[in-house]
Amino acid sequence: xxxPVTVLLILCSARSFAQQGTWEGTKxxxxxxIQGNKAFRLKQDSLLYIESVPLNEDSLKxxxxxxxxxxKEKYSLWMGSYLASFADSAGxxxxxxxxxxxxxxxxxxxxxxxxxxxxxxxxxxxFMSRSYEKLASP
Amino acid sequence: xxxxxxxxxxxxxxLILFFSCKKDPTVKNPTDFxxxxxxxxxxxxxxQNAIAENxxxxxxxxxxxxxREPIWKQARLSDIxxxxxxIAPLKYDSLFYVTGTxxxxxxxxxxxxxxLFVYQDSSGQxxxxxxxxxxxxxxxxxxxxxxxxxxxVDAWDGSPLHSYLFKxxxxxxxxxxxxxxxxxxxxxxxxxxxxxxxxxxxxxxxEGYNYAPAYEEGYSYEEALGxxxxxxxxxxxxxxxxxxxxxxxxxxxxxxxxxxxxAPVGSVNPVTNMPVARGDNIIGNxxxxxxxxxxxxxxxxxxxxxxxxxxxxxxxxDPWGFSVTGSSSGENIVNVGHTFLIFTQTGxxxxxxxxxxxxxxxxxxxxxxxxxGQLNNDNAHSYNISLTVKLDNSQFFNxxxxxxxxxxxxxxxxxxxxxxxxxxxxxxxxxxxxSSYGKWAGGGGYDPGDLGEDIRNMSLQAGMTRSTNDLxxxxxxxxY
Numbered sequence: 001x002x003x004p005v006t007v008l009l010i011l012c013s014a015r016s017f018a019q020q021g022t023w024e025g026t027k028x029x030x031x032x033x034i035q036g037n038k039a040f041r042l043k044q045d046s047l048l049y050i051e052s053v054p055l056n057e058d059s060l061k062x063x064x065x066x067x068x069x070x071x072k073e074k075y076s077l078w079m080g081s082y083l084a085s086f087a088d089s090a091g092x093x094x095x096x097x098x099x100x101x102x103x104x105x106x107x108x109x110x111x112x113x114x115x116x117x118x119x120x121x122x123x124x125x126x127f128m129s130r131s132y133e134k135l136a137s138p
Numbered sequence: 139x140x141x142x143x144x145x146x147x148x149x150x151x152x153l154i155l156f157f158s159c160k161k162d163p164t165v166k167n168p169t170d171f172x173x174x175x176x177x178x179x180x181x182x183x184x185x186q187n188a189i190a191e192n193x194x195x196x197x198x199x200x201x202x203x204x205x206r207e208p209i210w211k212q213a214r215l216s217d218i219x220x221x222x223x224x225i226a227p228l229k230y231d232s233l234f235y236v237t238g239t240x241x242x243x244x245x246x247x248x249x250x251x252x253x254l255f256v257y258q259d260s261s262g263q264x265x266x267x268x269x270x271x272x273x274x275x276x277x278x279x280x281x282x283x284x285x286x287x288x289x290x291v292d293a294w295d296g297s298p299l300h301s302y303l304f305k306x307x308x309x310x311x312x313x314x315x316x317x318x319x320x321x322x323x324x325x326x327x328x329x330x331x332x333x334x335x336x337x338x339x340x341x342x343x344x345e346g347y348n349y350a351p352a353y354e355e356g357y358s359y360e361e362a363l364g365x366x367x368x369x370x371x372x373x374x375x376x377x378x379x380x381x382x383x384x385x386x387x388x389x390x391x392x393x394x395x396x397x398x399x400x401a402p403v404g405s406v407n408p409v410t411n412m413p414v415a416r417g418d419n420i421i422g423n424x425x426x427x428x429x430x431x432x433x434x435x436x437x438x439x440x441x442x443x444x445x446x447x448x449x450x451x452x453x454x455x456d457p458w459g460f461s462v463t464g465s466s467s468g469e470n471i472v473n474v475g476h477t478f479l480i481f482t483q484t485g486x487x488x489x490x491x492x493x494x495x496x497x498x499x500x501x502x503x504x505x506x507x508x509x510x511g512q513l514n515n516d517n518a519h520s521y522n523i524s525l526t527v528k529l530d531n532s533q534f535f536n537x538x539x540x541x542x543x544x545x546x547x548x549x550x551x552x553x554x555x556x557x558x559x560x561x562x563x564x565x566x567x568x569x570x571x572x573s574s575y576g577k578w579a580g581g582g583g584y585d586p587g588d589l590g591e592d593i594r595n596m597s598l599q600a601g602m603t604r605s606t607n608d609l610x611x612x613x614x615x616x617x618y
Contacts, residue, residue, distance in 0.1 A: 035520040036448055040471050076501030077458070079476040079556060080448060080519050097471065101497035101514060106471065115501075125419040125514075132518045133612075 023064035025089030029055040033135040039083035066117035175256040178264040218388040223257040240274035302386040309386035421513040430617040439485040441534035446521035449590040450475035457576035457585040475586035477557040478516040490615035496559035498549035504580035507551035528601035533567035540566035552581035
């Protein structure tokens with residue numbers, strides 16, 4: 001009984017999250033010191049062991065609120081990525097891959113692509129790049 | 139009678155003064171030693187790396203690339219392991235920070251944590267060594283009286299001599315390897331008792347960042363010191379002296395404080411923010427982005443380009459990696475990797491460095507392989523293999539012209555992607571790298587997977603350097 005309930009909660013959370021596209025209830029956004037191939041393969045429960053920095057949520061939500069979800073069949077090729085995570089309003093952890101070039105990102109829990117508004121893409125990429133530099137500096 | 143006592147008193151005073159003034163021929167006057175030590179240094183070593191030379195980029199070792207010299211008037215003599223040692227603080231011609239992986243985000247100003255040690259060994263040979271301490275987290279969380287961290291001993295030319303890990307009041311030698319290869323760890327493992335079992339392996343790096351305030355620029359470097367193993371209690375190097383110079387305890391005592399040359403370890407004030415020249419991520423104006431480079435023939439500047447490859451599956455030719463195995467993301471993640479370039483000019487006023495990569499401005503797939511192109515600053519992008527090629531000024535600027543002249547062409551996954559852009563840029567400077575074509579559903583072309591393996595297997599020509607170290611590669615240098 002416990003497993004189906006958990007699955008139901010996850011599905012409800014994922015569904016409502018993806019459909020509504022609202023980011024206001026999300027919190028604890030973090031950016032991790034890992035990129036690309038290693039980041040894709042990292043299990044969600046291993047995030048605890050990766051060095052991270054909190055992302056400025058005021059700035060972040062300005063970008064996120066401009067974003068929209070892609071249709072399920074749409075995807076893109078990855079040429080470098082940052083790894084982030086957040087907790088949704090139900091407290092569930094989401095692992096997020098963020099493209100280094102296209103302004104799109106991928107929520108691994110909901111398996112949904114999002115893309116920030118075109119006129120905010122440059123600022124979004126710069127925001128991510130500078131946030132990552134805080135991690136990359138020794 | 140009184141005359142007798144008066145005479146005895148005078149004779150006693152004379153004898154006392156006579157013998158107290160007589161020199162012991164076996165012990166040198168400290169002043170003589172100090173003079174000899176300075177003479178040795180000034181005659182044999184000082185011409186190298188003197189500040190007046192501003193000898194950036196002349197040294198094999200990054201630590202010694204910039205000018206520095208001892209501050210003799212603040213030097214002091216110390217007795218370490220039965221030897222007299224002249225210890226002097228150093229003046230550097232630029233701010234220079236060091237840190238270690240166990241130091242958290244603390245950065246130490248090199249002049250605060252380094253000292254010059256000059257001493258004679260048992261055969262009378264003089265040695266001049268730079269001793270640098272890098273306190274770790276435990277030092278700052280503890281009482282700051284017992285040193286905890288790493289201590290590095292380098293020759294004046296920067297070549298590494300000894301390194302030690304100080305932890306819980308104990309000192310262990312570290313095996314040093316500049317290449318960052320696993321050779322150091324393997325060496326330690328080879329020397330182990332067969333019955334030994336590694337419980338914990340901790341690898342240390344000595345990271346430096348050179349910052350020149352006059353130019354708001356700098357460069358970073360990283361040196362692998364090797365790894366320590368919990369079961370290696372004493373290592374293979376004597377800690378008391380002998381072949382280890384002054385020994386771990388000796389070097390540490392020389393840095394333990396006191397006036398003049400002593401480094402007051404407890405008062406070292408680390409900084410936490412390293413100055414890094416930043417740039418916009420998407421390069422809006424490539425001409426402006428590259429304007430700090432100076433096109434000058436001759437030896438004033440040296441030029442190089444580094445082609446960096448982030449293979450989708452490191453060490454394999456796969457043109458892309460489906461992250462199905464072991465991934466929680468499934469088939470929605472198709473990683474094709476990336477190739478980008480780093481242009482570097484050194485000499486003159488310092489180092490100018492710019493990262494450039496070519497991307498689609500929008501999403502692309504094999505079914506929809508084209509999109510407008512854009513040039514990005516890839517200074518935060520990781521890679522797993524690279525090739526650096528030394529260039530003359532005309533080669534370098536022909537490449538920059540190609541990059542600038544091709545600003546925002548159409549990106550095509552098959553015939554004008556990031557890898558073909560990088561290869562064509564090199565060709566503009568007469569640097570040709572034969573790379574295999576990859577094939578994928580709907581097309582094929584140059585790809586990071588094949589290029590990475592081609593670089594790994596190629597015979598290097600003169601002026602080429604291959605690396606598998608993913609070191610920091612920030613943009614460096616500003617101009618107006």
